[in-house]
Amino acid sequence: MKEPPSLLDQDNQKYNSGLRQLQGMQLEGGLATVRCAMDQLAFRSGESNGWSIHQGNDKSQLPREDPKPKQPSDMEMMKEKFAKLLLGEDMSGGGKGVSSALALSNAITNLAASVFGEQRRLEPMSADRKERWKKEVDWLLCVTDHIVEFIPSQQNTNGVNMEIMTTKQRTDLQMNIPALRKLDAMLLDCLDNFKDQTEFYYVKKDSDNSDKGGDQRKDEKWWLPTCKVPPNGLSEMTRRWVQSQKDSVNQVLKAAMAINAQVLTEMEIPENYIESLPKNGRSSLGDAIYKGITVEFFDPDTFLSSMDLSSDHKIVDFKDRIEASIVIWRRKMISNNNSKSHWGSAVSLEKRELFEERANTLLLILKHRFPGTPQSSLDISKIQYNRDVGQAILESYSRVIESLAFTVFSRIEDVLNADTAARSASQAGTGSAKRNGLSAATATWQERLPSYKEAEKESTAETPTSMTLLDFMGWNAADQKESDDKSDFFMGNELHKDSTKVPPAATNKKLSYLEKIENLSGLRSPTSRH
Template identity: 70%
Template sequence: MAEDDDDTATAAPLQKRVLSRSHGSRAISGRLHDLPPVPSRIVRDSGPPSDLDLMKEKFTKLLLGEDMSGTGKGVSSALALSNAITNLAASIFGEQRRLEPMSADRRARWNKEIDWLLSVTDHIVEFAPSQQVSEDGTNMEVMGTQQRGDLLVNIPALRKLDAMLLEYLDSFHEAQEFWYVAKDADGGEDDDSCDKWWIPTARVPDEGLSDASKKFLQHQKELVGQVLKAAIAINADVITEMEIPEEYIESLPKNGRSILGDSMYRIITGDIFDPNELLNSVDLSTEHKIVDLKDQIEASVVIWQRKICNKLSWGSGVSLEKREEFEERAQTTLLILKHKFPGIPQSTLDISKIQHNKDVGFAILESYSRTLESLAFAVLSRIEDVLHADAVARDPKRTKSRRTSLESPLLDATAEAETAHHSTVHWQDQDLEDGERHPQAAEDNGGKLKRVHRVATKKFLHSQKIDVASGLRSFTHR
């Protein structure tokens, strides 16, 4: 008993020594069983990470601003979210090189992770008046919170465009008359000058596609083209609403003439203005030259807008109305350029706005619409590849090289820009779901998106109204 008491008396001091920092290293070797169990942080050995673990990891990176060191040197929350959506779309849609449905796992991952990132917009709110009835029956107007107006309108519109694009890809699940071959395979491209070596080549039968198959592809091309226009409109409106960074303004010269050059400046400021004349006067043969022209016009627009707002001197005999007219002409030319070449990279002004933007709502809208625009343009290009292969099969005299033109023939840029400012574009959807699955029945019943009249309106953000009963979708364009 005495010996047991002695052991008990010495056990407590020994436990203190084990837990102390100064003596722990000497006592651990003999008393490991006395230490409290250390919780293990590695819980993924039993299987793949759960959705909760993935969501924690994703939002942890967002909170850290992509700076894993935790020193606070990361990017802003807006830019982190924009990069997250862009990287997610690149990993999902980067493999979409053919006209075929998305795999189930990639589609499930896209829907799941984009929902996580878009859930941030549910908590971006603004105050709005609402009616409240008290216990005695008195109506009172109180201020409540609701989702911010631009997000409330545009997030459902983008989700609808997202679902429509995926459904259009699903329409190619059945056996088609075209197939794909690798670039280095027998019967591949005869022209090695094509730089898109990673895209397989579309092939059709020697006699070409049947009338039904060609009609189906034309129908899908129209539908995807309308989605592309809507995504371009939303993205352009959001970028326009972003503030112009001071860093970009400081890099500009004092006048727009030095940026545009004498020839383009004379065309814009002439008595009679034709935007096609301006575009035909410059070389637009390469993507680099198109982006350079876009940079020049956008820089001149910014300079002229600042002169109008600050009432700075322009030149002798140039009235305020003339200044606004010149600025609107440049805007019209810029809009035609964007619609005529929808696949070109972003301009210097767009990149500067996205990098310095602090508005999380704008960042999510811009990146989401940009990814959908890229996907729609990719699907449209794949459809045109098949139609081009059909044209080559029907007319052997045509070149067998892949189309190298940057211009999209689907988009009527001039008609789009004639009333682009202060105008509304409406899209009518009649029996859309049946039309998407059965294009032949859709054309017989008018079940496709149809263009209707334009209505003059004020300048405000791109919006969409969906009437479940009538199926009317209204897109408002700046």
């Protein structure tokens, strides 16, 4: 059995409990200080809550400036980006990521959207945006340095010719990557060229200086700022310089479009897209489009003018139909050449080749006439199911350069359109002012001079009997009749009729005011003799 505690033990327990209570009361006052110290130790690396501890009688906590957050190094950013690419944009690691080719394509597209998405004016890019674009696009393009192909080569070792296989960057990448880099640099330089221009500027739609009345933007791009030029338009030198920049950007746009179209053509058509196609080209095109393409005499411009291409949606739908028919006709021609036709053939091989050529011509015209339209279903399907990393990088890089070139081209066109509108308004105002001044001068002149009728009446009143030239010369009707009889006797009536014709120089006609002055002053050149 356990013995009950003695009186001494009870006193010791009471003493210990009181001592612990006293220590707790003494520690209550410094609890806040302990917490602040713990916070300071926890956030010693610079991520503290912004308060400091001051020893002494002053127990107030003073705020201090937050230290600058530590910027991640380029190596850390590159590791994070490539880790995301290796995981196929699936950071959970669950194996649900996309292919490496599509991940690289999306990375370049997203980078361009974040850097160039705010390029709404003709002005240089900010230094940080330009530096970020050059740095990160170099990271993504460095993958192409390791996409190689084996080529045979010979090396002399101790006088013996040995044929070995060496690695070389793939031909399409070796040709197109430097060209795209050059086009990229040309676009950035073009934007930098607008740094010191002062003849046009931009205003927001809701500002006081925004256009009012007929000068408002008539298109659907309401989010873009409005370009303003001087009242008389741009100077001749500036106008020519802006036009030269437009021509340069247009060349960049065409080159990027050509590279992108070539890469998309070389991509393999996915099986999913082929399975979704109809059995023949007529079903894909529709009766109206099919009849327009298969006529005997085909004019692509006339055919496109008859189509409704008023919106991007209608343009993309038309492109989808044309591309689907091209794929169908091409597969049928290949199957006929291999003598393994699985589809019924109601059209000859020559006609299919002709129809395919016409459809390709229509696609080429559409791409050049509407460069800013969205991608077709075939292009999206090729990009989505592509497994070639090199082609994915070429396609995405050329596409973002094409998009940037089209954006800069559109902004330059806005400036030139504003200049044309300003010059037209200035010329119209000058012409109206001249017409008003001329009408006022004419009215004043008419008020000062008497009317023509009054002057005629006065001259008639002064000379009641008007005299002709015959009166001054002393000729009369009898003399004229006598001369006529003599001429009839000697030369005959027929010859006399020809001789009595009045020459053109003697015909009566109304003379202008200047001609009257010349006749009076004697300064007029002599007329030809008849």
